[in-house]
Amino acid sequence: MGILTSILNKWRLKRAKGSKKNLVLKGSCYFTNKVVLGNNVYLEEVKFKGQGNIIIGNNVKINSKTIFISDIHNYKTGNAIPYDSTYIIKDIIVEDNVWIGDRSIILMGVRLGKGSIIMPGSVVVKDVPPKTIVAGHPAQEIGKVNG
């Protein structure tokens, strides 16, 4: 199974852009063609979804079963309920030296500042300032990173 996943990962990784230097992939990861990966990125069973740009900086570690959702169905102005076939699209930006814990969800239109930490199981709905630790759903500040 391990060999099969790594072959599938290599095939799926072709869609992603960026330098992709020293990239580590574990488990089955899913990419879209709007994903940009920096150097020294670690991904474990991460799913990138949606049509918006998802930009990952350098030295980013993302732990297992995290989902990035960069679009939602248009429920506001569409011509069908509960939603129609169009989408509302917003970008996600993850800056350098960010660590994201297991089973988190990053929603669209969010920017994670340099050196911030997202605790496991969080759902990030708004921007996170640099060097901040956030947790919970909706993710709230619980502390600062020293140094």
Added chain:
Amino acid sequence: MIIKKIIRKIRRFFYTFIASLGIKEKKGPVFVNFYSKFNGNTYLGKNVGFNGMVIKGKGKVIIGDYFHSGQECLIVTEYPNDKGEIEKKDVIIEDFVWFGDRVIVLGGVKIGEGAIIQAGSVVMEDIPKYAIAGGNPAKVFKYRDIEHFEKLKKEGKVH
């Protein structure tokens, strides 16, 4: 692209068959794209779509028309109480409700018409009509455009 479409159709057929084993009553077609398992006491409306929904426990679950769900959702309908007995609690979901990914709904909850539940939420209390709710525990933070919703409903424009 053609191969992808064929794979999707086969997958939908397969998962719809597995899910149909747990449906007690349905009014119309059911679309299931990922692994879903129902508890044998589930009542579905017409045109409901699931992308991975597991219903646990033997409580009654009623889902209205035009329901759509994201992936890895969960509904729990049975709890042990303080006497050690197992208690069943029903879940009612009305028409035009939409769930994001990884939503968990606990027993005894009623979700009103047209509600939207944000990804990753845990619903513990009743959600009113037209609400957009999220968080753990889920709280209402916004409402839909009610006039727009009612207008489309009257015109019969549904997804």
